[in-house]
Amino acid sequence: MILTWLVIIPLVGGMLAWLSGRKGAAWSRWISLGALALEMLLLLTLTAEHFALRGSPGNSPWLAEFNRGWIPAIGIGFHLALDGLSLLLILLTVSLGIISVVCSWTEINERVGFFHFNLLSILAGIIGVFLAIDLFLFYFFWELMLVPMYFLIALWGHENRIYASVKFFIFTQLGGLLMLISILGLYFIHGRNTGVYTFDYMQLLGTSLTPAASLWLMLGFFIAFAVKLPVVPFHSWLPDAHTEAPTAGSVILAGLLLKTGAYGMLRFMVPFFPNSVVNFGSVGMTLAVIGILYGAILAFAQTDLKRLVAYTSVSHMGFVLLGISAGNTLALQGVVMQMLCHGISTGALFILVGSLQERLRTRDMKNMGGLWSGLPRMGGMALVFALASLGLPGLGNFVGEFLVLLGSFRSSVTLTALATIGLVFAAIYSLWIIQRVFHGERREERSVTDLSNREMSILMVMAVAIFMLGLYPQPIFRTAGPAVNKVRYAVTIEREKIEEGKSDGPSIGQGVNNGND
Numbered sequence: 195m196i197l198t199w200l201v202i203i204p205l206v207g208g209m210l211a212w213l214s215g216r217k218g219a220a221w222s223r224w225i226s227l228g229a230l231a232l233e234m235l236l237l238l239t240l241t242a243e244h245f246a247l248r249g250s251p252g253n254s255p256w257l258a259e260f261n262r263g264w265i266p267a268i269g270i271g272f273h274l275a276l277d278g279l280s281l282l283l284i285l286l287t288v289s290l291g292i293i294s295v296v297c298s299w300t301e302i303n304e305r306v307g308f309f310h311f312n313l314l315s316i317l318a319g320i321i322g323v324f325l326a327i328d329l330f331l332f333y334f335f336w337e338l339m340l341v342p343m344y345f346l347i348a349l350w351g352h353e354n355r356i357y358a359s360v361k362f363f364i365f366t367q368l369g370g371l372l373m374l375i376s377i378l379g380l381y382f383i384h385g386r387n388t389g390v391y392t393f394d395y396m397q398l399l400g401t402s403l404t405p406a407a408s409l410w411l412m413l414g415f416f417i418a419f420a421v422k423l424p425v426v427p428f429h430s431w432l433p434d435a436h437t438e439a440p441t442a443g444s445v446i447l448a449g450l451l452l453k454t455g456a457y458g459m460l461r462f463m464v465p466f467f468p469n470s471v472v473n474f475g476s477v478g479m480t481l482a483v484i485g486i487l488y489g490a491i492l493a494f495a496q497t498d499l500k501r502l503v504a505y506t507s508v509s510h511m512g513f514v515l516l517g518i519s520a521g522n523t524l525a526l527q528g529v530v531m532q533m534l535c536h537g538i539s540t541g542a543l544f545i546l547v548g549s550l551q552e553r554l555r556t557r558d559m560k561n562m563g564g565l566w567s568g569l570p571r572m573g574g575m576a577l578v579f580a581l582a583s584l585g586l587p588g589l590g591n592f593v594g595e596f597l598v599l600l601g602s603f604r605s606s607v608t609l610t611a612l613a614t615i616g617l618v619f620a621a622i623y624s625l626w627i628i629q630r631v632f633h634g635e636r637r638e639e640r641s642v643t644d645l646s647n648r649e650m651s652i653l654m655v656m657a658v659a660i661f662m663l664g665l666y667p668q669p670i671f672r673t674a675g676p677a678v679n680k681v682r683y684a685v686t687i688e689r690e691k692i693e694e695g696k697s698d699g700p701s702i703g704q705g706v707n708n709g710n711d
Contacts, residue, residue, distance in 0.1 A: 196258060197260045197274040199236060200233065201274075201318050201322050207229025207314050208229075211229075211311055211314065212311035219303065223298075226313065230314075230317075240276070256275040258275070258276045259276070259327075261274075261327075264328075268391065269390070269391045269392035269393055270328060271331070271394060274331075275395075276325060278676055279460065279530065279674045279678070280457075282530070283533070284325070286450070288321075290446065290449040290537060291317045293545070293656070295313065296648060297545050301442075309350060312345045312346050316343050316450075319337075319339035323454050327395040328393045329462075330393040331393070333374055336418075336454070343446070344359050346439065347435060347439045347440075350439075352437070352438045355439075358431075361431045361434055362434070362435045364431075365430075365431040369418040369420075369421035369422070372418050373419075376418075377393070379414070380411055399465055409467075412463060412467035415467070419463060422452060424452070424508060425481050425515055426481065433504040433508075435504075436500060436503070436544070437504060453533050456511070459515075461677075464681050468684040468685055469691075471688075475521065478515060478519030479516055479520065479602065480609065482513070482613070483512065483612045483613050485508055485509065486616035487509075487613075489507070489508030489510075489512065490506070490616050490620060493505040494619075494626075497559050498558060499562075500547045502623070506540065506543075513594070514532050514598075516609075516613055517601060520604070521605075524598075525598050526601070527678060528596065528599075530671075530674045531594030531597065532591070535582070535589075535590035535663055538582075539579050539582040539589075539591055539656075542657070543576075543579050543583065545649070562631045563633070563634040563635055565632045569644045571644045572644055575645065575653045584625070585621075589660050590659075591660070593667045599614060
């Protein structure tokens, strides 16, 4: 039942926070913080049970599992399961959830109870996505994330919040509908082949598909996940949503919602359609490189600091698609590291941007400059996370991007070389942020206060985490190893079939070469 409690606690906590908001804003904040603290305690207990006490996950495919019938007449079950990959992502979810509550302590002063209800509902949906093994249940949680995030942007966002929230809703809803069509297609094809109509993940694995059916179903999943990742050209909702969202919304968007797209590719798209994924590999890598370069170049064109950081997310998440498309062990290990480290470093940058906006009442870098002398704490923290964003060795982002490039090099030297240019651009725009905001001449004389102890504590925890991931990433590799190996194995088997002439699936572009793992 511990897996069901991981979903229920945020929902109940959010409801209590909403109801208690009538007594005062502090009630909502403390109840939300308490619910997420309880959530973290459950996760740490689960982690200790399966790793510290037992030493390793063992041979079982799942660390924990909960499976009950929900609508058995049509093959829908309430099936939750946890492995190393989902454990890491849920730890990230709860950690950033706590940080989002704390960083919103003074920013949100209107409808505080409803704000925390929506915030915790989003977290419940994200945790459900990382746990759901029944495809109908997965889609249910996928859509559960959508509505509260819409309200978070529309009600507590900035100037153009309605436009940004509607655009976010339309993009993600259309992508979700395409995924639903693919889920139903897989459901009916499996039922026709076996006589068993089910949405269960384990039973649907290995469903016999024609090459054309596999390709079209894979594309439905890919587009849904590409919208969330986001992949160019499905990315245009992201800069607007980030720019208009409150700080907590930006942290959740960058740190967690984007990761659901990558997780969906690793958990569902590759295992269900390995043949089509391999044939689609060069297209995926090409889209990834376009995103890396496009996001970096567009970042240079921004004067709005929050929008600039949003475009860096488009660039950095391109490395995730690059690693998934390469499909070997090194690249997939880099994908996991990049997902975790991007969530921490970019989340911290959005917190810093929100703190600056709260103090200066602007996000325009033209009105900034020379702030280091008055804000040394903020400047120091901004420098740490800017260096993480550019991939400085010793910080976690370097490990993720280096492994992705090393793995993708075995698949395509040309595309890897182009992707490396994105690292050069990242170094330029990251240091440009520091120079424009904190150095040079002060544009306006104003009295501003530095980071409070509350804000400093949040950022110090995130800085320690990014240093630990950079200096000692091995626990992450061990934890996610079994899940990574399953994805790599599925891709390797299909590549071997193609090389032996046993697979005649349609190829979109030329499949990437099989590199040694």
